[in-house]
Amino acid sequence: MSVLVLVEHTEGDIKKKSFEAVQYAAEIAKADGSGVAALVLGALSEDAISALGEYGAQKVLQVSDARLNDLHARAYTTAILTAAQKEGSKVIIMMHDVNGRAVAPRVAVKLNAGLVSGALSLPDKAKGFTIKKAVFSGKAFAYVNVTSDVKVITLMPNTFQLSKADGKATIEQLQVSFGPKDFGVTVKEVNKVKGEVLLAEAELVVSGGRGLKGPENWGLIEDLAKELGAATACSRPVADAHWRPHHEHVGQTGGTIRPNLYIAVGISGAIQHLAGVNGSKTIVVINKDPEAPFFKAGNYGVVGDALEILPRLTAAVKKFKETHK
Amino acid sequence: MKILVCISQVPDTSTKIILKDNDTAINSAGTTWVINPYDEWYALVRALELKETGVASDVHLVTVGKADVEPVIRKALALGGEEAVRIDADSNDPLQTAQYIAEYAKSGGYDLVLVGKESIDYNNGSTGVMIAELLDADFIGFATKVQVDGNTATVTREIEGGEETDTANLPVVIACQKGVAEARIPNMRGIMAARTKPLKVITPSAVLAVTEILSYELPPAKAGIKLVSADDMDALVELLHSEAKVL
Ligand SMILES: Cc1cc2nc3c(=O)[nH]c(=O)nc-3n(C[C@H](O)[C@H](O)[C@H](O)COP(=O)(O)OP(=O)(O)OC[C@H]3O[C@@H](n4cnc5c(N)ncnc54)[C@H](O)[C@@H]3O)c2cc1C
Ligand SMILES: Nc1ncnc2c1ncn2[C@@H]1O[C@H](COP(=O)(O)O)[C@@H](O)[C@H]1O
Numbered sequence: 001m002s003v004l005v006l007v008e009h010t011e012g013d014i015k016k017k018s019f020e021a022v023q024y025a026a027e028i029a030k031a032d033g034s035g036v037a038a039l040v041l042g043a044l045s046e047d048a049i050s051a052l053g054e055y056g057a058q059k060v061l062q063v064s065d066a067r068l069n070d071l072h073a074r075a076y077t078t079a080i081l082t083a084a085q086k087e088g089s090k091v092i093i094m095m096h097d098v099n100g101r102a103v104a105p106r107v108a109v110k111l112n113a114g115l116v117s118g119a120l121s122l123p124d125k126a127k128g129f130t131i132k133k134a135v136f137s138g139k140a141f142a143y144v145n146v147t148s149d150v151k152v153i154t155l156m157p158n159t160f161q162l163s164k165a166d167g168k169a170t171i172e173q174l175q176v177s178f179g180p181k182d183f184g185v186t187v188k189e190v191n192k193v194k195g196e197v198l199l200a201e202a203e204l205v206v207s208g209g210r211g212l213k214g215p216e217n218w219g220l221i222e223d224l225a226k227e228l229g230a231a232t233a234c235s236r237p238v239a240d241a242h243w244r245p246h247h248e249h250v251g252q253t254g255g256t257i258r259p260n261l262y263i264a265v266g267i268s269g270a271i272q273h274l275a276g277v278n279g280s281k282t283i284v285v286i287n288k289d290p291e292a293p294f295f296k297a298g299n300y301g302v303v304g305d306a307l308e309i310l311p312r313l314t315a316a317v318k319k320f321k322e323t324h325k
Numbered sequence: 326m327k328i329l330v331c332i333s334q335v336p337d338t339s340t341k342i343i344l345k346d347n348d349t350a351i352n353s354a355g356t357t358w359v360i361n362p363y364d365e366w367y368a369l370v371r372a373l374e375l376k377e378t379g380v381a382s383d384v385h386l387v388t389v390g391k392a393d394v395e396p397v398i399r400k401a402l403a404l405g406g407e408e409a410v411r412i413d414a415d416s417n418d419p420l421q422t423a424q425y426i427a428e429y430a431k432s433g434g435y436d437l438v439l440v441g442k443e444s445i446d447y448n449n450g451s452t453g454v455m456i457a458e459l460l461d462a463d464f465i466g467f468a469t470k471v472q473v474d475g476n477t478a479t480v481t482r483e484i485e486g487g488e489e490t491d492t493a494n495l496p497v498v499i500a501c502q503k504g505v506a507e508a509r510i511p512n513m514r515g516i517m518a519a520r521t522k523p524l525k526v527i528t529p530s531a532v533l534a535v536t537e538i539l540s541y542e543l544p545p546a547k548a549g550i551k552l553v554s555a556d557d558m559d560a561l562v563e564l565l566h567s568e569a570k571v572l
Binding site for chain 2 (some may be wrong): 073074077097098101102104105106108109110112113114115116117118127128130132133134135136137138139140141142143144145146147148177181184185186188189190191192193196198199200201203204228239246247249252253254256260261271272275278282283284285295296297299300301302303304305308309312313315316317319320324
């Protein structure tokens with residue numbers, strides 16, 4: 001009876017958030033006295049897979065069908081059901097991201113399992129199987145008890161700190177027979193930005209609002225992001241005005257992120273913007289208006305003109321990095 | 326082609342959340358209720374556009390809720406759609422809600438089911454996927470463009486760090502977000518017409534919830550912001566390093 005985890009990988013490497021999922025599963029398994037089986041879908045080298053052992057997987061099941069390198073939610077569901085049956089899994093973990101959100105609800109239907117989307121805690125067994133999650137766009141938390149026999153959880157990325165240990169996982173190939181509808185959705189075209197830090201999983205984010213005045217000033221945001229190794233984000237009016245691509249827009253109608261550090265530059269801090277970023281661990285607010293509402297939601301604030309402050313901050317980060325090598 | 330749009334009622338975003346009954350419930354006195362923005366601005370409006378351009382023949386609305394959600398459903402009908410169905414149940418378990426909606430959708434023979442990206446109250450984003458699974462249909466989430474041609478839906482959707490365009494055969498469930506359509510406001514004629522549009526109430530087959538919310542908690546208040554001089558960014562970096570421990 002293993003806790004089953006879906007592992008995601010891209011360009012030959014396992015995504016960091018999947019290590020988080022494996023480590024989370026290992027904590028649950030430890031409490032149950034069971035083990036962790038990690039499910040790898042698609043082609044991935046043994047070398048890359050072996051790292052899963054360091055986060056607590058005893059066993060890796062791999063379905064080496066190259067079609068699975070891309071998300072096919074129904075095929076993923078079939079593979080998960082096959083693995084869950086083989087392992088007798090009562091708890092199934094995925095990440096709360098594009099993939100997990102497309103697959104976990106299907107698995108929940110098939111197994112008549114309760115689903116917790118965007119888990120922020122380990123299950124509390126003293127209260128049944130109760131997990132904390134954010135509701136009302138981060139304005140409150142709910143403690144959700146799963147009452148079904150099988151439980152499905154999507155874990156919010158960047159919720160738990162990773163820690164590596166010694167450990168080795170065995171790798172086993174898993175045979176799955178896919179159904180006629182499993183590859184029903186056809187991908188016609190993909191446009192991905194290459195080489196940038198992905199916003200959804202970034203630990204550090206630099207975000208700009210209308211206070212930056214225009215797209216010509218975004219070099220200042222990018223310079224700081226580059227120096228930090230951070231992803232870039234923006235407020236909604238900035239995306240609406242096409243100063244920045246739509247996928248960078250965070251907030252109630254955009255993405256929800258929970259980085260360790262969110263630097264908000266020239267953003268007023270409207271409630272709809274905060275809804276997407278209020279899970280950030282540390283928030284720095286740079287705004288020329290000391291009355292900007294964002295200052296009430298931040299940890300550190302700088303009052304002044306962003307166009308002057310950004311180059312100074314970038315230089316300070318650079319200096320810091322040189323002295324802390 | 327028949328379209329079903331799933332409409333859920335949520336507290337307005339600016340609502341302050343107040344807990345009651347020992348933190349086991351939300352105090353909804355004074356709450357302004359609205360149509361979930363993704364359902365209203367994107368899913369519903371796109372459905373109406375498909376009807377206006379002759380691609381769809383019918384646009385029906387469905388909601389799971391008790392009688393108190395009816396004013397919000399009438400508001401949705403004021404934007405358009407021929408009829409609405411209220412499935413008479415109160416649920417915040419997505420699997421239970423999806424089972425209610427799927428049961429109704431099956432009986433109505435819908436080709437396209439449109440939902441919002443997520444409800445802004447429970448933020449699950451799972452109801453639509455579950456409906457798709459229950460209907461043995463494909464699902465495309467995070468849609469930013471939705472076209473239908475004959476038996477094929479062509480959908481552009483957001484993926485991590487970009488977008489992709491997919492096709493799927495009908496019936497299909499699509500979760501809509503910004504880009505799919507431009508928000509509309511109802512006009513007087515729509516508001517008048519909505520008063521007489523059918524709002525059917527049906528009792529669903531009994532299904533059990535598999536999750537329950539035991540309690541709520543409000544986030545701790547921020548301790549107050551530490552201001553750093555605009556001339557001393559070294560100090561900010563030092564705080565981020567030694568105090569916040571994020572660098
Ligand atoms: C239903 C709904 C959903 C919404 N969803 C979202 C969402 O998902 N995400 C989102 O971001 N917004 C959303 N909004 C919009 C939101 O309400 C705000 O209008 C928006 O966040 C404001 O963006 P902004 O802070 O960039 O611009 P503004 O409000 O114009 O603020 C600009 C800020 O920059 C400061 N500034 C100006 N010049 C400088 C300078 N030189 N240096 C430093 N600071 C400067 C100003 O003091 C001001 O605080 C939504 C609104 C509604 C009604
Ligand atoms: N009670 C409900 N009635 C009708 N549709 C709903 C209901 N709850 C959720 N939905 C639909 O499912 C979408 C996703 O909701 P959720 O899974 O709760 O985030 C919403 O945008 C609605 O379109």
